[in-house]
Amino acid sequence: MRWDVFTWAALAFALIAAETIVPGAFLLWLGFAAAAVFLVVLLVPGMSVLTQVVIFIVLSFISVAIYRKWFRGRGRASDQPLLNKRGEQLVGHTAVLSAPIIDGEGRTQLGDAFWNVTGPDLPAGTRVRIVAVSGMTLQVEAA
Incomplete structure (x- = not known):
């Protein structure tokens, strides 16, 4: 050969x-x-x-x-598209602020995890609705 x-x-x-x-x-x-x-x-x-x-x-x-x-990109559609997108799974849920939102930034606890949140200034203890996610920060509004 x-x-x-x-x-x-x-x-x-x-x-x-x-x-x-x-x-x-x-x-x-x-x-x-x-x-x-x-x-x-x-x-x-x-x-x-x-x-x-x-x-x-x-x-x-x-x-x-x-x-x-x-x-490229023609894989099967997943039956759980949000499986590894924990923040996006939370959109639409409500939570209670554990720290007030001051100057647009605050904190909330969901389960055993604390999350940074952004939104309008609100006092601690206010119930908020998660409307979007930006990286590891939840964007919220008053519920």
């Missing part, structure tokens, strides 16, 4: 196998490009190494563009 055919087959295999170790679907598409170059080199003997590399680079860009356009 010719060394260039073997090299492209090995590179395609290595890139596709590396995808299992480093997930993200990027190396997979480079592996597809290497596999395509393997087929071209197998069918067209005598091609220069520079031409092979140029074909690989072009096919890599094309395959990654195809991935980004048609396959």
